[in-house]
Amino acid sequence: MIEFRxxxxxxxxxTVAVDDLDLVVESGRITVFVGPSGCGxxxxxxxxxxxxxxxxxxxxxxxxxxxSRDAAELRRGIGYVIQQAGLFPHRTILDNIATVPLLLGWxxxxxxxxxxxxxxxxxxxAEMAKRYPAxxxxxxxxxxxxxxxxxxxxxxxxxxxxxSAVDPIVRETLQDELLRLQGELGKTIVFVTHxxxxxxxxxxxxxxxRTGGKLAQYDEPGVLLSRPADDFVDSFVGRDRGYRGxxxxxxxxxxxxxxxxxxxxxxxxxxxxxxxVDGERRPLGWVARGTGxxxxxxxxxxxxLYDAGAGSLRAALDAALSSPSGRGxxxxxxxxxxxxxxxxxxxxxxxxxxEADGVPGADTVRGADVTxxxx
Amino acid sequence: xxxxxxxxxxxxxxxxxxxxxxLVPVVIGLVIAVPLGWLANRAGFGRxxxxxxxxxxxxxxxxxxxxFLPAILGTGILDPVNVIVALSVYTVALLVRTVxxxxxxxxxxxxDAATAMxxxxxxxxxxxELPISVPVILAGVRVAAVSSIxxxxxxxxxxxxxxxxxxxxxxxxxxxxxVVAGIVLVVVLALVVDGILLLIGRLLTPWDRAxxxxxxxxxx
Ligand SMILES: Nc1ncnc2c1ncn2[C@@H]1O[C@H](COP(=O)(O)OP(=O)(O)OP(=O)(O)O)[C@@H](O)[C@H]1O
Ligand SMILES: [Mg+2]
Numbered sequence: 001m002i003e004f005r006x007x008x009x010x011x012x013x014x015t016v017a018v019d020d021l022d023l024v025v026e027s028g029r030i031t032v033f034v035g036p037s038g039c040g041x042x043x044x045x046x047x048x049x050x051x052x053x054x055x056x057x058x059x060x061x062x063x064x065x066x067x068s069r070d071a072a073e074l075r076r077g078i079g080y081v082i083q084q085a086g087l088f089p090h091r092t093i094l095d096n097i098a099t100v101p102l103l104l105g106w107x108x109x110x111x112x113x114x115x116x117x118x119x120x121x122x123x124x125x126a127e128m129a130k131r132y133p134a135x136x137x138x139x140x141x142x143x144x145x146x147x148x149x150x151x152x153x154x155x156x157x158x159x160x161x162x163x164s165a166v167d168p169i170v171r172e173t174l175q176d177e178l179l180r181l182q183g184e185l186g187k188t189i190v191f192v193t194h195x196x197x198x199x200x201x202x203x204x205x206x207x208x209x210r211t212g213g214k215l216a217q218y219d220e221p222g223v224l225l226s227r228p229a230d231d232f233v234d235s236f237v238g239r240d241r242g243y244r245g246x247x248x249x250x251x252x253x254x255x256x257x258x259x260x261x262x263x264x265x266x267x268x269x270x271x272x273x274x275x276x277v278d279g280e281r282r283p284l285g286w287v288a289r290g291t292g293x294x295x296x297x298x299x300x301x302x303x304x305l306y307d308a309g310a311g312s313l314r315a316a317l318d319a320a321l322s323s324p325s326g327r328g329x330x331x332x333x334x335x336x337x338x339x340x341x342x343x344x345x346x347x348x349x350x351x352x353x354x355e356a357d358g359v360p361g362a363d364t365v366r367g368a369d370v371t372x373x374x375x
Numbered sequence: 376x377x378x379x380x381x382x383x384x385x386x387x388x389x390x391x392x393x394x395x396x397x398l399v400p401v402v403i404g405l406v407i408a409v410p411l412g413w414l415a416n417r418a419g420f421g422r423x424x425x426x427x428x429x430x431x432x433x434x435x436x437x438x439x440x441x442x443f444l445p446a447i448l449g450t451g452i453l454d455p456v457n458v459i460v461a462l463s464v465y466t467v468a469l470l471v472r473t474v475x476x477x478x479x480x481x482x483x484x485x486x487d488a489a490t491a492m493x494x495x496x497x498x499x500x501x502x503x504e505l506p507i508s509v510p511v512i513l514a515g516v517r518v519a520a521v522s523s524i525x526x527x528x529x530x531x532x533x534x535x536x537x538x539x540x541x542x543x544x545x546x547x548x549x550x551x552x553x554v555v556a557g558i559v560l561v562v563v564l565a566l567v568v569d570g571i572l573l574l575i576g577r578l579l580t581p582w583d584r585a586x587x588x589x590x591x592x593x594x595x
Contacts, residue, residue: 051491076493086488090506090582100492133584146493 001027001186002048002156009043009056009213017052021057028186033207034199035216036236043213045158048190049078057151076104079149079157079187083165085141087133093131093144097266098321102151111151117370118147123177139170146178150185157189164193175189175201196237200225200244204322208233210272222248232365246314246350254316254349256308256330264288266294275302281336286324305372306330308338313353379551386541390560393537396458396530397523398568403459403465407514409444412474422475427436429471432464438531440464454465466519473515477508510583513576517594524565528557539566543586 002025009018018040025031035040046052047059050071059066080098087096093226102108119129121142133141142162149157153288163171175198182189183189193199199206200221208224209233209257210216217229229232260274261281268290276284276294285299303322308330320343325339359367367374379386408429415425442459445452449462467501481504489499528539541557544550546562 018498040510046491049491051487072493074493074496075491080488081490082484082488082491086482086484088485088507090488090503090509090580091584092582103493103498130583132582134582134589305561 001025002190004044005060007044007047007054007056007059009040009047009052009147010055016213018047018054019201021213023207023215023218025188025190027062028188029181029201029204030191032199032203032206033190033192033196033209034196034203034206034236039209039211041194041209042160044209045160045190047193048156049075050159051075057136061112074220076152077154077156079152079154081149081157081159081162083144084138085133085145085162087141087144087148089133092130092132093124093136096133096144099148100154104152106374113153113236114151116145116153121150121181122147139166139174142166142174146181150187151224155188155224157187159189160192161194163198164195171198200247202245205297208236213221217288219246231334235353241294242370243314243317244301246346248314248315249353250315251306251308251311251313251316251346251349254308255311256346257327257340257345259327259329259340261337264294264296268292268294268298273327275329276338277337280334283329283331283337284336288324302329304328305335306341307333308341309333311330313346313349316349317343320346333373354374378550379556382553386538386556386560387590389538389540390564393524393527393539393561393564394537396535396537397462397527397564398474398520399468400459400462401516401520403463404470404519405512407463408467408470408474408504409512411471412478415471415475415476425473426472429468434467435464437461437465437526438532441530441533453534455535457533458527458535461530462523463524466523469519469522470512470515472509474512477511477515478504480511481507490559509580510576513572513579516571520568520572521565524561524568528561 004021004023004025007018007021008016010016021044029116033044035041041050047054048061048066049153049247050066062075064342083155088099091099094112094115097118098108098111100347101111107113116126116129119126124143124147128136128140134143136144137276142165145162147158163174166174179202191199191202193202203221205218206221206224207218208216216236217224217233219227221228222245224233224237225248228237228241250256260269260272261277262269263277263279264276264284271289273286273288275300276285276287283302283305284296285302287294287300290298294369302324303317303320304318306328311319316328316330318340319330320326321328323329327342330338330341332338411425411429415422433545441457442451442452444457445454445460448454448456448585485503485507486499489503527537528542530536531539531565534540538557538560541553541560545553545557
């Protein structure tokens with residue numbers, strides 16, 4: 001647990017970068033600091049490992065005031081990942097990753113073994129071990145940065161816009177892998193970004209900062225979308241928040257409707273649409289009413305699939321909206337067709353979950369103006 | 376040519392002197408310039424002072440230095456230490472700025488990341504800033520070594536000029552072969568030392584060449 005209590009940072013030139021911050025970062029979760037440029041995210045993050053010293057208030061990590069600890073030692077127990085990685089250009093990838101273990105006094109062999117293990121963990125091919133950072137792509141360097149931060153197995157990981165310098169596709173892969181890694185490692189992660197979508201995707205909890213270093217709202221992403229505390233958060237969260245908020249609502253209990261299913265070679269449906277499946281009942285595409293038999297050429301590409309076991313209301317709605325027939329294809333965990341889902345079912349499900357106050361973490365919402373926003 | 380063959384032993388001893396007189400100061404100068412350059416780079420305002428003071432040293436005519444040093448150091452006027460000290464001063468003068476510039480060019484992001492990983496300043500300097508500065512510092516050392524090899528010859532006015540003795544001696548005794556051989560040897564020595572330093576640099580910084588190759592590939 002990392003606790004900020006009344007933390008303020010006023011720089012010598014008078015800039016107040018962080019103003020009276022009270023916040024508890026929960027252990028084993030990803031907490032995201034998000035907000036517009038200059039709102040004090042980086043300053044807040046860097047105060048945790050004393051790269052910046054607060055001018056007021058206290059910060060404690062696992063109950064211990066960070067100011068009571070030697071700065072260098074504190075830092076060795078806190079992984080740190082930054083944009084563009086900041087790797088040592090003169091050391092090989094393996095030795096870059098082994099840096100902190102070596103600092104902690106491990107012998108070279110142990111440190112390198114550990115580094116090799118981490119290369120595998122973050123998805124770097126073993127043959128990159130002997131290369132230098134300049135010989136890697138930006139995305140690969142970022143992986144090295146993550147591996148380096150994890151090398152000594154610190155309980156806390158600080159990440160300052162680690163993925164913002166890579167292209168959108170690589171960024172998405174890196175985000176997915178961070179989530180996968182976190183599923184295995186359960187670190188206490190503080191992640192800074194100015195990208196609200198990234199915040200919502202990664203954060204177990206999201207702290208929205210406003211300019212001037214003030215905390216505007218600190219909540220689970222679903223709550224942020226459904227109940228922004230004020231106009232600032234509302235506009236920062238951006239357009240489509242209602243739709244995106246569906247991503248945080250479980251689709252448990254949505255009725256799965258019938259769905260005509262045919263195989264290639266069967267008679268064409270005489271009425272409406274049917275889903276064409278393979279021998280494993282996995283969907284191949286749609287066919288519309290016609291004559292003769294179903295052939296591969298007649299297939300109309302389907303929309304997104306809705307995993308009935310794990311999907312959110314958003315996945316269900318998107319499946320319905322993106323399907324050529326107007327009804328989405330619901331599948332099981334193995335991708336086999338279960339039935340269909342309609343947009344109206346999703347909306348009814350949403351109404352039900354509102355009634356049951358199924359908005360995750362709704363009890364933590366603060367601010368009196370919440371009701372007039374949700375209703 | 377005959378003169379050279381008849382005096383091989385003499386030439387060899389001058390060459391040895393020359394190497395010692397020119398390269399020992401480079402090593403001493405480098406050892407002094409690194410901490411000074413580090414200091415200059417750290418001290419914002421002090422940087423200009425240190426760098427410019429060092430630069431000023433370089434403007435002292437070498438002859439004057441050779442002549443006045445004994446008075447300052449309390450050494451005999453015919454002590455080879457004078458040559459070593461004088462050339463060390465020049466090396467420091469050359470390298471302080473180079474070291475300060477090289478350290479300044481280390482990416483701040485890398486230094487910052489090192490600090491955040493828990494390096495204390497001295498260890499960080501040895502593990503990161505200094506090795507990353509090697510390519511630039513080494514370029515400065517090559518210049519310092521070559522100019523030191525050439526400056527040693529001036530020491531012949533006080534009798535410790537290494538191969539420079541061959542100029543004065545050959546000139547006084549009108550032995551053209553001796554003068555020519557002296558010049559050729561000084562040039563060859565400079566080229567060989569420069570080549571060796573280049574090689575050492577390559578061995579020390581394989582990463583630098585890797586990075587250059589990538590940069591060239593990117594622009595090609
Ligand atoms: N060393 C400093 N001296 C003075 N002001 C500073 C210093 N560092 C940051 N600031 C100011 O403090 C404020 C917060 O900066 P910070 O870097 O924490 O913002 P940020 O939220 O990380 O922004 P960005 O998204 O652009 O990275 C800004 O107004 C910035 O100009
Ligand atoms: Mg920042």
